[in-house]
Amino acid sequence: xxxxxxxxxxxxxxxxxxxxxxxxxxxxxxxxxxxxxxxxxxxxxxxxxxxxxxxxxxxxxxxxxxxxxxxxxxxxxxxxxxxxxxxxxxxxxxxxxxxxxxxxxxxxxxxxxxxxxxxxxxxxxxxxxxxxxxxxxxxxxxxxxxxxxxxxxxxxxxxxxxxxxxxxxxxxxxxxxxxxxxxxxxxxxxxxxxxxxxxxxxxxxxxxxxxxxxxxxxxxxxxxxxxxxxxxxxxxxxxxxxxxxxxxxxxxxxxxxxxxxxxxxxxxxxxxxxxxxxxxxxxxxxxxxxxxxxxxxxxxxxxxxxxxxxxxxxxxxxxxxxxxxxxxxxxxxxxx
Amino acid sequence: xxxxxxxxxxxxxxxxxxxxxxxxxxxxxxxxxxxxxxxxxxxxxxxxxxxxxxxxxxxxxxxxxxxxxxxxxxxxxxxxxxxxxxxxxxxxxxxxxxxxxxxxxxxxxxxxxxxxxxxxxxxxxxxxxxxxxxxxxxxxxxxxxxxxxxxxxxxxxxxxxxxxxxxxxxxxxxxxxxxxxxxxxxxxxxxxxxxxxxxxxxxxxxxxxxxxxxxxxxxxxxxxxxxxxxxxxxxxxxxxxxxxxxxxxxxxxxxxxxxxxxxxxxxxxxxxxxxxxxxxxxxxxxxxxxxxxxxxxxxxxxxxxxxxxxxxxxxxxxxxxxxxxxxxxxxxxxxxxxxxxxxxxxxxxxxxxxxxxxxxxxxxxxxxxxxxxxxxxxxxxxxxxxxxxxxxxxxxxxxxxxxxxxxxxxxxxxxxxxxxxxxxxxxxxxxxxxxxxxxxxxxxxxxxxxxxxxxxxxxxxxxxxxxxxxxxxxxxxxxxxxxxxxxxxxxxxxxxxxxxxxxxxxxxxxxxxxxxxxxxxxxxxxxxxxxxxx
Numbered sequence: 001x002x003x004x005x006x007x008x009x010x011x012x013x014x015x016x017x018x019x020x021x022x023x024x025x026x027x028x029x030x031x032x033x034x035x036x037x038x039x040x041x042x043x044x045x046x047x048x049x050x051x052x053x054x055x056x057x058x059x060x061x062x063x064x065x066x067x068x069x070x071x072x073x074x075x076x077x078x079x080x081x082x083x084x085x086x087x088x089x090x091x092x093x094x095x096x097x098x099x100x101x102x103x104x105x106x107x108x109x110x111x112x113x114x115x116x117x118x119x120x121x122x123x124x125x126x127x128x129x130x131x132x133x134x135x136x137x138x139x140x141x142x143x144x145x146x147x148x149x150x151x152x153x154x155x156x157x158x159x160x161x162x163x164x165x166x167x168x169x170x171x172x173x174x175x176x177x178x179x180x181x182x183x184x185x186x187x188x189x190x191x192x193x194x195x196x197x198x199x200x201x202x203x204x205x206x207x208x209x210x211x212x213x214x215x216x217x218x219x220x221x222x223x224x225x226x227x228x229x230x231x232x233x234x235x236x237x238x239x240x241x242x243x244x245x246x247x248x249x250x251x252x253x254x255x256x257x258x259x260x261x262x263x264x265x266x267x268x269x270x271x272x273x274x275x276x277x278x279x280x281x282x283x284x285x286x287x288x289x290x291x292x293x294x295x296x297x298x299x300x301x302x303x304x305x306x307x308x309x310x311x312x313x314x315x316x317x318x319x320x321x322x323x324x325x326x327x328x329x330x331x332x333x334x335x336x
Numbered sequence: 337x338x339x340x341x342x343x344x345x346x347x348x349x350x351x352x353x354x355x356x357x358x359x360x361x362x363x364x365x366x367x368x369x370x371x372x373x374x375x376x377x378x379x380x381x382x383x384x385x386x387x388x389x390x391x392x393x394x395x396x397x398x399x400x401x402x403x404x405x406x407x408x409x410x411x412x413x414x415x416x417x418x419x420x421x422x423x424x425x426x427x428x429x430x431x432x433x434x435x436x437x438x439x440x441x442x443x444x445x446x447x448x449x450x451x452x453x454x455x456x457x458x459x460x461x462x463x464x465x466x467x468x469x470x471x472x473x474x475x476x477x478x479x480x481x482x483x484x485x486x487x488x489x490x491x492x493x494x495x496x497x498x499x500x501x502x503x504x505x506x507x508x509x510x511x512x513x514x515x516x517x518x519x520x521x522x523x524x525x526x527x528x529x530x531x532x533x534x535x536x537x538x539x540x541x542x543x544x545x546x547x548x549x550x551x552x553x554x555x556x557x558x559x560x561x562x563x564x565x566x567x568x569x570x571x572x573x574x575x576x577x578x579x580x581x582x583x584x585x586x587x588x589x590x591x592x593x594x595x596x597x598x599x600x601x602x603x604x605x606x607x608x609x610x611x612x613x614x615x616x617x618x619x620x621x622x623x624x625x626x627x628x629x630x631x632x633x634x635x636x637x638x639x640x641x642x643x644x645x646x647x648x649x650x651x652x653x654x655x656x657x658x659x660x661x662x663x664x665x666x667x668x669x670x671x672x673x674x675x676x677x678x679x680x681x682x683x684x685x686x687x688x689x690x691x692x693x694x695x696x697x698x699x700x701x702x703x704x705x706x707x708x709x710x711x712x713x714x715x716x717x718x719x720x721x722x723x724x725x726x727x728x729x730x731x732x733x734x735x736x737x738x739x740x741x742x743x744x745x746x747x748x749x750x751x752x753x754x755x756x757x758x759x760x761x762x763x764x765x766x767x768x769x770x771x772x773x774x775x776x777x778x779x780x781x782x783x784x785x786x787x788x789x790x791x792x793x794x795x796x797x798x799x800x801x802x803x804x805x806x807x808x809x810x811x812x813x814x815x816x817x818x819x820x821x822x823x824x825x826x827x828x829x830x831x832x833x834x835x836x837x838x839x840x841x842x843x844x845x846x847x848x849x850x851x852x853x854x855x856x857x858x859x860x861x862x863x864x865x866x867x868x869x870x
Binding site: 143144145146147149157164165244245246247248249250254255257265266267268270271272273274275276277278287308310311314315318 | 756
């Protein structure tokens with residue numbers, strides 16, 4: 001079977017003609033397989049959704065219980081036959097419940113990675129390499145300049161800054177699903193046991209992570225009591241990146257603006273955002289992880305999507321691997 | 337090296353002065369000798385190497401990485417040193433050893449390297465470093481280290497660190513050499529205060545306070561001398577035993593920028609004065625003329641000829657062996673007058689005193705000074721000694737009222753630190769084009785001059801009237817019948833080829849918010865252009 005007969009890009013998303021389903025469609029469709037709960041991959045309004053139990057839970061939290069006409073859970077490693085196409089979900093290491101989706105028919109296996117990372121993360125299932133004929137890889141950080149440092153060292157810089165500036169509040173911007181919980185967990189693992197204050201938009205997802213056995217320690221809402229700014233002196237506050245540009249941030253004393261993202265590797269990005277303490281922590285693979293993964297899954301062909309496709313395609317060419325960009329629309333390049 | 341790199345990284349993006357001071361003090365406390373002294377030299381611009389050219393870096397990369405992949409990378413990052421720091425080691429399987437190279441080891445190797453060896457030595461260092469340290473060392477060798485810290489601020493950090501007065505650091509500074517071991521030993525309480533070893537040292541300058549309403553009622557005209565306040569830059573001219581130096585008022589040595597003036601300095605004295613361009617007995621040039629001479633490493637002969645530098649003398653601090661700073665102003669002035677008469681008249685003249693008997697009379701002269709390069713008057717108590725810093729009482733500055741213009745708010749940018757959630761930096765414009773189809777052209781940017789209350793109102797106005805966003809910048813609705821008029825005060829206007837309007841304001845700030853004024857009635861560009869010609 002020709003790979004392009006098994007999966008093809010369509011305006012709605014990546015489509016499997018024999019199975020009649022989409023992977024991470026950006027518009028409502030009859031049958032959707034969802035890799036993970038980030039809003040640009042998991043949209044509401046599909047008739048049928050197949051995803052891991054945790055991804056389904058997360059979609060329910062974000063969109064309400066009626067996020068889809070019907071939903072079906074599939075555990076990691078289980079197989080399911082959809083119109084003669086065998087599908088299975090495998091951990092992607094991106095956020096809690098995130099999966100790669102393997103699609104197989106007539107001896108041809110394609111793995112759609114969704115978003116993935118290889119670094120250890122106590123808040124997500126570890127990535128599992130799946131050998132395949134075609135590997136569809138994300139390319140958010142697919143440039144040789146993106147080589148994420150050790151996340152523990154990044155958190156150590158945050159905690160050092162908290163000690164250096166005990167009179168200021170440290171506001172850490174982090175994506176509400178995944179990044180925020182990972183950052184909080186890392187802070188806990190570094191031995192910081194003070195309450196961490198969180199923006200209201202994080203509350204439900206943090207509660208959900210805790211319910212899944214991921215201990216995030218004492219979290220308190222970042223609301224002012226008795227109009228006292230001083231209560232946040234020396235505190236760490238975690239919120240969505242947009243919240244810190246908002247009026248909401250005014251309640252904190254002389255805040256240190258921090259942002260946990262792979263983009264913080266680039267100084268110009270740091271300056272543009274007005275960030276004073278960049279934390280290079282990413283839930284995507286960096287350059288080294290991308291190429292290591294491509295080698296590991298032993299794919300004869302690589303399709304590169306959302307991000308900087310050209311550099312990774314170039315690397316594949318240099319290394320004798322057939323590769324092409326797969327232009328899918330609707331995914332946020334900036335999602336971090 | 338890693339600790340130094342971390343300091344650089346944080347200084348680069350920290351905007352708060354206090355935070356920068358804290359970061360530097362913590363570094364001085366944590367880093368060992370001689371690293372901390374070398375770091376201090378790097379920050380204050382006293383550390384230089386055989387510069388490595390961008391072409392050398394590109395060649396180093398070409399040996400190590402696919403050219404196309406490097407091109408994609410450089411294109412994305414936009415800074416060569418930063419790109420190289422990030423991709424270095426992409427060809428190797430081994431991780432760098434953290435803390436593998438100390439700052440002093442790196443500096444030593446780079447200093448010892450000949451021009452032809454430098455690329456190899458640099459590559460060897462990069463191999464042993466992590467990303468942040470690679471960036472720091474690349475910035476050092478390419479001469480592109482800009483950390484947003486003035487030498488003055490670094491000296492303040494030293495003073496805070498050692499709990500001494502910054503004047504003490506300034507006085508010593510020019511006698512010290514990297515890595516400043518004796519200085520740190522003294523600040524740590526482990527050594528004697530270093531003695532000034534240098535010739536022609538800097539003497540911390542005396543500054544004035546602005547006249548406030550109540551001040552004039554309290555002081556007597558008869559106790560004060562008045563002189564014009566010239567609009568140049570305050571300098572200290574020092575010659576001693578054949579060593580001549582020109583200092584800015586913060587003690588930065590700017591001799592190299594003014595070779596024409598240096599040639600005329602062959603005396604034994606220290607003069608406090610104003611650096612100006614033009615000819616003392618003819619036309620005194622404007623500040624825009626002076627700007628042609630400032631902050632240049634090399635000054636072309638043509639520019640030197642077109643804008644010759646001279647010093648208008650205010651005060652005499654030292655004459656031969658004698659320190660005059662303990663004498664009252666009136667006596668110093670007499671000595672100054674006699675001394676200036678002996679100097680090259682094309683390079684030095686005397687700032688004249690202004691005769692007056694009443695404040696009202698002086699006020700009138702201040703408002704309509706006899707020369708466009710005068711920005712007000714100075715009052716100096718006749719019996720005042722010359723003391724460093726800004727003591728309240730002996731010296732006052734009484735400036736001409738600022739210029740103002742009514743402009744329309746066009747763009748707003750979020751501030752930093754305390755203001756990070758406020759739109760607090762404002763770009764404003766004035767009208768240009770035909771009357772029936774006017775267009776705004778930006779003429780400046782202001783980020784202070786308003787109260788906290790006004791900031792809240794401005795911020796709300798901006799959020800309610802945003803028409804577009806570019807990262808941290810918002811474009812605000814600005815039409816003849818819908819827009820916010822800001823009265824902007826500024827100290828002067830220069831011609832500028834870098835701005836579309838053709839003018840650049842000096843020291844602009846928000847003077848008043850004109851919520852009452854229709855945007856269409858804000859000033860036109862002609863108003864500003866006419867100020868230029870005046």
